[in-house]
Amino acid sequence: MPMKRHAMGLMSGTSADGVSLVLASFGKESFDLENYETFDYPPGLTQKILESQNFRAPEISLLNFELGNFFSDSVLKFLQKKRIRPQQVAVIGSHGQTIFHGPGKNFSHSFQIGEPSLLAQRTGITVVSDFRASDCALGGEGAPLVPFFDDYFFGDGPTRAFQNIGGIGNVTVVGKDIKFPIAFDTGPGNCLIDWAVRQASRNNLKYDLRGTLAKRGKVLGDIVQEMAHHPFFQRPPPKSTGRELFNESFVPATLKSKIKKCPNDCIATLTYFTAFTIVESYKRFIFPKHRVKEVILSGGGAKNRTLVAFLKDILFPIPVARMDQFGVPVQAKEPLAFAFFAWRAIQGKINHSPSATGAHKAAILGKITPGINFKGILSFLLCFLLITSLFAKEKVMLGIDVLQAQKFQPLIGKKIGLVTNQTGRDRKGKTTIDILHEAPQVHLVSLFSPEHGIRGKEGHGIPIVNSKDPRTGLTVYSLYGKNTRPSEEMLRELDALVFDVQDIGARFYTYITTLAYLLEESARRNIELIVLDRPNPITGSIVEGEPLDPQIKHFTAYLQVPVRHGLTIGEIAHWYNRTSGLNARLTVIKMEGWKRNLWWDETGLTFRPTSPNIRNLKAATLYPGIGALEATNVSVGRGAKTPFQIFGAPWIDGEAVSERLTFFNLPGFQFKSKKFVPSLDLYRGEICGGVEVILTDRNVARPFDLFVYIVLILRDLYPDKFEMRWVEIERVTGSQEFKRMLDFNYSAEAILQITHQKASQFEDSRKPYLLYE
Numbered sequence: 001m002p003m004k005r006h007a008m009g010l011m012s013g014t015s016a017d018g019v020s021l022v023l024a025s026f027g028k029e030s031f032d033l034e035n036y037e038t039f040d041y042p043p044g045l046t047q048k049i050l051e052s053q054n055f056r057a058p059e060i061s062l063l064n065f066e067l068g069n070f071f072s073d074s075v076l077k078f079l080q081k082k083r084i085r086p087q088q089v090a091v092i093g094s095h096g097q098t099i100f101h102g103p104g105k106n107f108s109h110s111f112q113i114g115e116p117s118l119l120a121q122r123t124g125i126t127v128v129s130d131f132r133a134s135d136c137a138l139g140g141e142g143a144p145l146v147p148f149f150d151d152y153f154f155g156d157g158p159t160r161a162f163q164n165i166g167g168i169g170n171v172t173v174v175g176k177d178i179k180f181p182i183a184f185d186t187g188p189g190n191c192l193i194d195w196a197v198r199q200a201s202r203n204n205l206k207y208d209l210r211g212t213l214a215k216r217g218k219v220l221g222d223i224v225q226e227m228a229h230h231p232f233f234q235r236p237p238p239k240s241t242g243r244e245l246f247n248e249s250f251v252p253a254t255l256k257s258k259i260k261k262c263p264n265d266c267i268a269t270l271t272y273f274t275a276f277t278i279v280e281s282y283k284r285f286i287f288p289k290h291r292v293k294e295v296i297l298s299g300g301g302a303k304n305r306t307l308v309a310f311l312k313d314i315l316f317p318i319p320v321a322r323m324d325q326f327g328v329p330v331q332a333k334e335p336l337a338f339a340f341f342a343w344r345a346i347q348g349k350i351n352h353s354p355s356a357t358g359a360h361k362a363a364i365l366g367k368i369t370p371g372i373n374f375k376g377i378l379s380f381l382l383c384f385l386l387i388t389s390l391f392a393k394e395k396v397m398l399g400i401d402v403l404q405a406q407k408f409q410p411l412i413g414k415k416i417g418l419v420t421n422q423t424g425r426d427r428k429g430k431t432t433i434d435i436l437h438e439a440p441q442v443h444l445v446s447l448f449s450p451e452h453g454i455r456g457k458e459g460h461g462i463p464i465v466n467s468k469d470p471r472t473g474l475t476v477y478s479l480y481g482k483n484t485r486p487s488e489e490m491l492r493e494l495d496a497l498v499f500d501v502q503d504i505g506a507r508f509y510t511y512i513t514t515l516a517y518l519l520e521e522s523a524r525r526n527i528e529l530i531v532l533d534r535p536n537p538i539t540g541s542i543v544e545g546e547p548l549d550p551q552i553k554h555f556t557a558y559l560q561v562p563v564r565h566g567l568t569i570g571e572i573a574h575w576y577n578r579t580s581g582l583n584a585r586l587t588v589i590k591m592e593g594w595k596r597n598l599w600w601d602e603t604g605l606t607f608r609p610t611s612p613n614i615r616n617l618k619a620a621t622l623y624p625g626i627g628a629l630e631a632t633n634v635s636v637g638r639g640a641k642t643p644f645q646i647f648g649a650p651w652i653d654g655e656a657v658s659e660r661l662t663f664f665n666l667p668g669f670q671f672k673s674k675k676f677v678p679s680l681d682l683y684r685g686e687i688c689g690g691v692e693v694i695l696t697d698r699n700v701a702r703p704f705d706l707f708v709y710i711v712l713i714l715r716d717l718y719p720d721k722f723e724m725r726w727v728e729i730e731r732v733t734g735s736q737e738f739k740r741m742l743d744f745n746y747s748a749e750a751i752l753q754i755t756h757q758k759a760s761q762f763e764d765s766r767k768p769y770l771l772y773e
Contacts, residue, residue, distance in 0.1 A: 006034075008125070009339030010071055010094040012114065014167020014243055015190050015300060016049040017041060017206050019071060021078050022335040023089070026343050030607055030616055031153065033641065035082045036332040039074040043203070052099040053244070060099070060113070067097050068115030072122040079123075086124050090377055093342025093366070094119060094129045095334070101132070101242035103141035109133075110142035116369040124372035128342035131365040135352060140359030143240035147172040147183035147356035149337035154326075155181070156429055158293040158455070161286065162323075164334065165189040165301025168242055169278050172356070173286055175293075182286060183356035184237035187277040188246040190301050192270045195248055200263030208267055211306030217268030223255050224273045233277055237285055238358035274301070275310035282315075298323040302330035324679065327615055327641050341366065346377055396603040397592035399532030399570065400426045400435065400500055410530055410587060411442050414495035417486075419448040419479070419518060422455050423502035423610050424532075432500045432532070437472045444474065445493055450501055450514045451480040452611045459612055459680065460638075480510070484555060485517045488525070496528040502610050503569045504620040505538040506627060507548065508732050511610075512572055513558040519577055523584035530587045533570030533771070537600035537607070538621050540566045540772065544704040545624065546758045548734035557731035562759050563704050564624040567766065568594075575769040590771055599698065613643040613680075622693055625703025629710065631728035633721075635688050639679030646676055647710070648690015650683060651721045658691045660713045661706075664748075668701025670694040704755070709748045 007026065012019040018040040025032045041049070048063055055063065071094065079086055096112030103110075110132040120127045132142035150162045150172040159175030169189040173182040193214070194207050208214055227250070232241060248256075251270075259266050286292065295318055301307055302322050312320045323333050344351040345366045352365045403410065404426065416436065418424075424432035436444045447469055452458050454469065454476050463481040468474070477483070477490050486497075497518060503511050515531070522529040545563025559576060561567065567575065570588035577586045593603075600607050600617050609615045614623065619642070626636050626644045637646040648654060654673030661671045674692040678684055695701055714722040726739055741751050 006089045007339040007343040008075065008089050008092045009335035009337065009342070010075070010092060011335040011338055012067075012071075012095065012097040013299075013334065014098060015194055015207070016046050016097065016167070017194075017300075019074055020331050020335045021074060022332050022339055023078075023082065023084065024336055024339045026340060027601060027607070031336065031340065032616060032618065033328055033332060033336055035078070035084075036329055036335075037078055037081070038331060039070075039077070041070070045070065046206070047203075049097060049099065050243075063099075064113040064115050065118060067113055068118030069122075071114050072119050075119065075123050075125075087373065089125050090373070091342045091346050092119060092123070092125050092127045093131075093338035093340070093345075094127055095131065095338050096129055098132070098242060101142065101240065101244060103143075103240045108136040108139075108141045110136055116367070120369040120371040126346065126371040126374050126377055127369040128345045128366040129369065130367045131338070131341060131352075134363070134365035134367070135357050135359050138354070138359035138361060138363055140354065140357030141238055141240040142357065144170040144172070144183050144185060144356055145341070145352055145365070146170070146334060146337045147174075147181040148351060148353040149340055150174050150183075151181040151353060152340075159290055161282065161292045161295045163278060163295055163297050165274070165278075165297065165299040165304075165307070166334065167191040167194070168246065169274065169301070170240075171278070171281070171286075173290060173292065175290075178290065180355040181353050182237065182290070183353065184281070184285070185240045186281040187233060187241065188270075188274050189299060190274075190304070191243055191246050192251065193267060193274060193304070193307075195251070196259060196263070196267045196270050199259050200267065207300070208271070208304060208306075211271065211304040211308075213264050214268040214271040214304070214306040217262070217264030217266070219272040220255070220265060220269045223252055223269055224276055226252055227273055228277060228280065233280060234284075238356060240357070268306070271304065271307050272310050275307055275314060278311065279314045292318055294318065295320045296323055296325075297321070298328070298330045298333040300331055324639075324641075325612075329641065396427070396535060396594045396598070396605060398427055398534055398605070399589040399591055400424070400432050402592055403532060403589050404435065406589075408439050408442050410589065411436070411496070411498070414528075415443050415445045415493055417446045417448060417491070417494045417497045418444060419450070419497060419499045419501065419514070420454070421449055421452065421501055423608055424500040425608070427605055429606065432498075433469065433472060436498070437474075444472070446490070447472075447474050447476045448479050448486065448490070448497075449476055451510045453478075457612065479514050479517070484514070486521050491521065491525055491527060494527060496530055497522060498530045498532065499569070499573075500532040500534075501569065502534050502608075503536070503572075504610050504614060504623060505536045505564055505566070506624040507545075507559060507561050507563050507565055507734065508556045508627065509623070510556060512569070513555050515569065515573055516558055516576055519573060519582055519584050519586065522586075523582040526585065528585040528587060529573070530589065531570045531573045532589050533568050533591050535591065535594050535598065535600060535603055535605070536566060536568050537617060538564070538624075539599055540568060540571075540596035540770075542566055542702075543759045543763045544702055546734045546755055547762045549730075549736050551736065552730055552734065554731050557734065562762050563628070563732070563734060566596075566763070568771065571769060571771050574771065575766060578769060588771065594772055596770075596772055613638050615643070618642075618695060619644040621695060621698055621701070622703050625705070625707040626693065628704065628707045628732040631725055631732045632711070632714075633682065633723040634714065635678045635682045635690070637676055637678055637690075638681045639684070640676045642692070646674055646690050646692050648674070648676060648688035649721075650686050650688055651718060652689040652714070653717075654689045654691050656717060657710075657713060660717070661691065661709060664709055666701075666706060666709065668695060668697040668699070669706060670696050705748075705752055708751050708755075711742075712748050715742070
């Protein structure tokens with residue numbers, strides 16, 4: 001199993017109101033944000049920072065060490081609160097507190113403080129800092145730096161504008177059609193608004209909480225237009241700025257004179273001005289060349305409802321969303337980025353985008369201050385490189401890769417319909433849609449999409465209509481809406497269907513039902529079905545739960561396989577075609593290099609979210625158990641930071657439930673009380689008491705066993721509140737006997753003894769249909 005790579009990120013922004021911390025781990029092309037918290041500066045420290053441009057050298061030196069101590073205290077408190085030992089953290093990426101930023105045509109300079117030596121010595125953790133200064137040394141403006149993070153993790157998606165609103169606003173535009181990220185500072189974020197709030201409240205308030213003050217005020221349009229004429233807004237990117245420009249002296253005297261008489265009008269005007277200048281910068285430098293599909297907000301300004309309302313109004317009809325949809329709290333994105341930059345720096349990997357800052361070349365940014373763990377980091381990286389090289393020998397060739405190597409021979413001379421979504425890609429990341437559409441010897445006629453749509457963005461259970469693919473112009477037929485099976489009309493022109501969709505290994509994940517329907521319709525109409533095989537991401541060596549009772553039939557409960565079936569998508573097609581007597585014209589393009597005991601992160605492949613809430617391998621691993629809880633009145637955290645890794649409800653005491661689960665000593669798991677607020681489905685917007693499920697050994701952990709224990713614990717602790725929807729319970733368990741066993745007070749051990757026996761019987765019966773060892 002690959003080693004865990006913990007890194008911390010610290011971000012103290014232009015607003016000078018505190019420091020945000022994250023703990024994260026990073027895969028090849030994925031991240032896992034594990035913990036996040038913000039520590040506010042004491043009022044006196046904030047005031048010193050705001051006045052620091054006028055300080056002399058002794059005062060700057062003292063402030064540098066004061067901040068270094070505050071950062072150190074915050075890190076140690078954070079780790080203690082989260083019960084994490086400093087030895088578990090490899091590196092800290094500290095942006096530092098900017099006290100002066102001086103971009104220039106010939107010579108840029110930028111000054112951040114918060115002494116990294118103190119941080120390294122007091123925590124024992126190696127620190128990477130001074131990222132901006134490193135960029136300036138390369139001829140860049142020193143900012144914005146986060147575009148590298150945006151491009152690395154979101155650059156293969158649709159064209160999006162990632163707008164951060166901290167003290168200063170900055171935007172990154174990335175997408176699969178954009179070669180290099182477009183990024184620049186848009187102007188003020190919260191800095192002018194915060195100034196007005198401090199003035200109006202005589203420093204009793206730091207910021208306009210949720211935009212309530214601005215909402216009560218009137219926007220003074222003539223002053224907005226006056227301020228918008230500043231040359232900064234006309235200057236083309238790359239460009240950056242700071243409080244050196246956008247401070248009290250920037251605010252017109254006419255507005256300052258109203259701050260005491262009409263404070264809410266002043267705050268409303270500066271709030272609208274911030275939104276207006278953000279959108280104007282898009283109109284000048286982005287919209288003429290790129291069609292932005294969505295604007296994603298992060299930073300403290302994303303919590304200002306009035307500011308967000310102004311943005312939505314001016315940007316309409318372009319949708320505006322928040323980073324939360326990617327599992328990242330709005331104020332956690334920038335510290336997460338600096339954790340990532342530090343992690344790359346200690347590996348000697350490039351961690352910035354020259355196109356965003358104007359630097360002469362890409363390089364490794366940051367100064368490394370060794371901690372006590374520095375020797376361990378070197379050993380860790382040596383081991384990591386050795387392990388990586390071993391895994392590299394086991395590279396998996398997907399079905400689509402093998403098809404390309406075969407020069408598309410199975411498709412030549414046939415009219416093809418492709419069933420796929422955002423997971424249908426070759427190992428290099430190119431979509432199967434583009435590969436088949438561009439292949440001159442392949443005649444791609446139409447596309448078909450399963451649940452969640454062709455791009456995987458629709459929520460669960462949302463019907464999808466037919467559409468046109470904008471890139472190819474082909475019709476996209478929905479198989480999750482009015483039709484769940486392809487109709488005669490859809491198939492009339494086709495000689496063959498190609499299926500390339502990534503499954504996650506659980507029976508009630510609907511992609512395998514769509515595959516079964518396609519097999520049935522292909523057999524009925526004598527059309528060939530070609531399945532491009534893909535790994536079972538949670539291995540093909542573990543089987544859990546009962547095979548589905550034949551009397552239960554539903555779109556989420558269709559194939560008579562266990563809850564965790566341990567089959568690849570190609571093996572499922574082969575098994576169903578033979579055991580059901582369909583005898584469809586089935587061709588499975590097998591993978592090369594895949595073995596049954598491999599987890600996804602051992603294949604050398606990039607994990608892409610298979611649906612909006614299965615965002616990583618952890619969620620996929622736990623889904624056969626935690627996902628089954630959706631047959632009850634318990635939230636599984638849809639729309640929260642870590643869906644399917646948590647569960648809870650407003651009436652649950654997380655401490656009590658986690659203690660009960662810990663008592664049973666279930667192999668491979670640890671449990672921690674955790675409160676969360678789901679933003680989707682059950683208990684949306686409500687605070688839920690709950691439990692975080694931590695995988696300590698995924699090879700022995702059995703998520704469906706965990707489901708059984710959770711059900712019995714909740715039934716016993718909350719007999720008047722816990723509800724099981726029995727029709728849905730039958731579908732997820734696959735058993736009509738489960739209710740009877742609960743009614744007769746079977747213990748979890750007794751229930752699982754029966755379940756394990758049936759899973760073992762299926763494991764034996766599937767052997768003739770396995771395609772891999």
